[in-house]
Amino acid sequence: MIRILLVDDHAVVRMGLKMLLNDNKNMEVIGEASEGNEAIQKVQELQPNVVLMDLSMPHGKDGLSATSEIKKLLPDIYILILTMHDDEEYLFRAIQAGASGCILKSAPHDELIKAIQSVAGGSAYLYPSATKRLMEEYVGHLKQGGNMDTYSLLSDREKEVLTLIAKGYSNKEVAEKLVISVKTVETHKSNLMEKLKMKTRPELVEYAVKKGLLGYGV
Structure with a gap:
């Protein structure tokens, strides 16, 4: 059973995600948080396997800062970033903060289930366009001499x-x-x-x- 903590500032979004994920026999939403500070507290209390973390939360600590702190406190917990930004800057910042993956809010439901299963199993997950972008970035660095700048x-x-x-x-x-x-x-x-x-x-x-x-x- 994959134990999941939902972190999103919109209650309606959390409700929809909870219904979707709890409908999967191998997943259980064990808690919710509306911003980063609450997420850090809930993670320590509930010890989930996976945190589904919204990137942009205007009130309280944002998703990237919360991800970084959670990984310092509990490095064995996997964090999947949920974002509406198909943007290279956010992608690299999420990876650097310690996230195991990123998925777009516009992704189909079955892709979200697959992403959660992937990170819960210790694998990384990136949405398709992000994977392509990351590969292009890596190849570009190799052509410049192999140094990641x-x-x-x-x-x-x-x-x-x-x-x-x-x-x-x-x-x-x-x-x-x-x-x-x-x-x-x-x-x-x-x-x-x-x-x-x-x-x-x-x-x-x-x-x-x-x-x-x-x-x-x-």
């Missing part, structure tokens, strides 16, 4: 924030230059540091110098 994982906005921080601008000054809030700058900074596996500003500056980012105006 983490810079490619950054979004365009994260690259802008990285460059400005490396040039010595404060978070407030970065926010003013990019016309975004200081909180948004801090979020981008946190995300890019996690992707680059760095903890300090000097590390970011050194990285930016090596990438040649400080030679360009923003």
